[in-house]
Amino acid sequence: MTDNSPTVVSVTGLEIRLPDGPVLLAGARLTLRRGRITALTGPSGSGKTTLLRALVGDLPAGAHVAAGRIDVLGHDVLALPPDRLRHLRRHRVAYVGQDPGSALDPRMRVRRLVAETAADPSPRAVRNLLAECRLPLDDGLIDRRPGALSGGQQRRVALARALARRPDVLLLDEPTAGLDTALRDEIAGLLRSLATTRDMAVVLACHDPDLVGRCADEVVELAPALRPAPRPAVPTGRRGRAGAGPGDTPGAGLAAHGLEVTFTRRGHAHRALAGVDFAAAPGSAAGVVGPSGSGKTTLLRVLAGLRRPDAGTLTLDGRPLPALARERGRGGGRRVQLVPQNPLGTLNPARTVGAALARPLRLHRTTAKADVAGRVAELLGDVGLPVGVARRRPHELSGGQRQRVSIARALACAPDVLLCDEVTSALDPSTAAAVLDLLTGLRATRRLTLVLVSHELDLVAAYTDTVHILAAGRVTASGPTGRLLPARR
Template identity: 60%
Template sequence: MSHSRDQRSGPEDPVHDTPVGEAEPEGSGDPYAKPERPVADGPAVRVSGLTVAAPDGRILLQDSSLTLSPGRLTALTGPSGAGKTTLLRAVTGLLPPGTTRTAGRVDVLGHDVFALPERELRALRGKRLAYVGQDPGSGLNPRMRVRTLIGELAVDRRPEAVRALLAEVRLPDDGSLAARRPGALSGGQQRRVALARALARRPEVLLLDEPTAGLHPELRDEIGELLGHLAREHHLAVAFSCHDPEVVERYADEVVTLGTHLPPPRTHSHTRPARPRKEHRGGPPVLQVRDLHVAFGGVPALDGVDLTVAAGSAAGIVGVSGSGKTTLVRTVVGLQRASSGTVHLAGTPLRTGLRGRGREQRRAVQLVPQNPLGALNPSRTVGATLGRPLRLHRRCAAGEVRERVVDLLEQVGLPPAFADRYPYELSGGQRQRVAIARALAADPEVLICDEVTSALDADTGAAVMDLLTGLRERRGTALVLISHDLRLVADRTDTVTVLESGRVVESGRTAEVFTAPRHPTTRALLGTAEPADLA
């Protein structure tokens, strides 16, 4: 699907020979600059000491500051969940639903947006401030044509002005583009139409959330150059969030990094970092399971289980076979219905069972199942299996899928040629690694590994665990590890939960639980020297 779009977008993306700064649209020299705009001398936006809290008291943004000046391109970086989007939205005066500002102020073009009356705030947002969200395609009315979309809010609605705007965002009208609807545009084109729509208002402040996410490098560079051009040539204050260090380094004039000084969460003590030297481990709880009950035909399998996993931390689940470890994680990912209890992902309650969950929620929690043999579709190649989540969740541009698949294979220690193999041509350990790569392809917030190293040799197992640890530190992915290998749990996790017959008998920091076990079950588990005997 996205492939054909890509082809369609091909011919009408011209190669620009001229340097960006000189690429002036034909006709009126500047299609959207406000001629009467006063020359701004101070910053356009000043955010100081802003703290935003989620409904459950979790801090989304702590004491953040941001200054945007006209003519400057400011990049917001930081790990997922660091509050980049929240900060950008705060500048528009519209915080994500349910969240509240507990401290700080936001001044935009001389107005305190949180003190401004609704009507004036709307005027400010409508005329002087433009925000382009993370998924601009979903923000475009699918029933409207491009020319209507751009003209709707435009100061100048003449067809020539619309054409000039399209040329400005490197989408020259070939005669049919302006008549198309968003469904007939590629993702990159949708992004640029959304940008043109934002520019049509002739704003003074332009905010973009991940404008380069999911774009191939060429388009990414084009957008980066375009933003720089807009800031410099048209004296806009531009802020964009980005997780691509290359883009940030190449195009941003200023960089604001968020999320490195997040305070420890106000939750159970066992979510606290066991090793505080690692920065990510003190993140807010990304996964919270409360009082979970699951029964199979009346026989309870889980009886009031609690589990909290902080962002960027690793949680271990141990217990003898049949203690409910797998049932617990299957319930978390929605493959098993719970009879009662709640599962929260980053503060949002998840439905038990898959059918009430959105695609994004399903993407955010990935499970690498225990049984590597049945985990891969026997009639599809490894490449097709790994490519599917990339396409489904738009983790990369259609043209890059093949590259990314090879990249994923390499990460789990498999040669690129494996992309053309069928599962029956792989060993159990190799299938296990493909299953891990498939989970990684979805770019999850929480990665649950059910005995992933059990089918791997010691070296490969260690390499896979290093990969997962690296991912946790780089991306802030929370890790849940089920293992019989207690040495692995001791080495690789911050917190541990001990299950027995569907109940949590002990939980806390791994180091504390393993050095001073309080419950007989834990002692019995630890008393066994060889992990293999525990099964």
């Protein structure tokens, strides 16, 4: 393809802002052509998600276009009546958001989720689409519901739903977040093939320079409309080495033994965890790595008390830890907190960020009533967000900003253990390092135990003391990170 390929999307001088609030996007320009892939890059909060949503006429609540024009397939999106806009979305432009799991109906099985939007809903066509998106067909996945899928699997099901429409334009927000390196490379090849064979325009918002380099024909870099907050200060010293001291007693910290979890659908059993042992000493950082679907998220949900294991035991500081969070009491529930992979599905859309952060402060009584507002401001500063974010709601934030709010909410409980599921997947490299530097500082000052699930092996190598490697629901290796994942230069 050349630059003479037909133009299907044109954006000129686009400015989007909230009334009496911040500018979400300033002076954006974008041109999409058939058969070509365009990557949107830029730091978290620069407006990548806002621009993608604007292409389908879906602006954040209260936001308005202050200047500019959006032309999609010959239509002025901002002037289209509702019925024609719905037709455009359903048949010609497909959008896969950054938190695809929150957009999948939790009651529907995979085969129905894909058939629902398909131009050809036949079982064979559905299976071909799932295979094209690198999803397994021989382990019962097609009959599972979204809650029984890993984050990476949910992302690929959402991609299959989008492709089922046979769109002219495909919009993807962080399409490889939460996927291992091998799958990222496969998805890059898939996108390249789709653009060429289907003569489709593809635009993806992406923080992954490797993915951009592998498949993008053009790169559009967005600058933040707002100046980012200062990077949080942390104690100096070597990263990821604030671990347990020589005085720690055996059995202290968070541990699990013999965890078994099986998902059963229509008589087909899928073992998500098979005899998994896990341990993280007080003040240490433990990494959990493995391919998509290997059981990493299921392990974190069991540790957090959100999923009862079929077998196995949990202990915290050598004492039995009840399987479910609601059985742990207020104090026990506070001590182990989870930062999920898809924060949009867990942040109440009706609450402002300030209210979301204030609630755990009051619930767990970690802060005096008179000091709550000040503590909310401190928490936002800790994760690199301006104080003004407290007045905004989740849908008014970028994916990276929502992830940092989710981290701040977990920290508001003053936990002893913080379980982080792909918390840097939606962040640009500098922000990801800033967040992990923050967590490293908290480990040193609060003896916070950190459990980090990530496909970013360089980050796991730099910021953890020990690592557990999962494959097909089993721990295949565990031990010092320096031995199992030598630091990359």
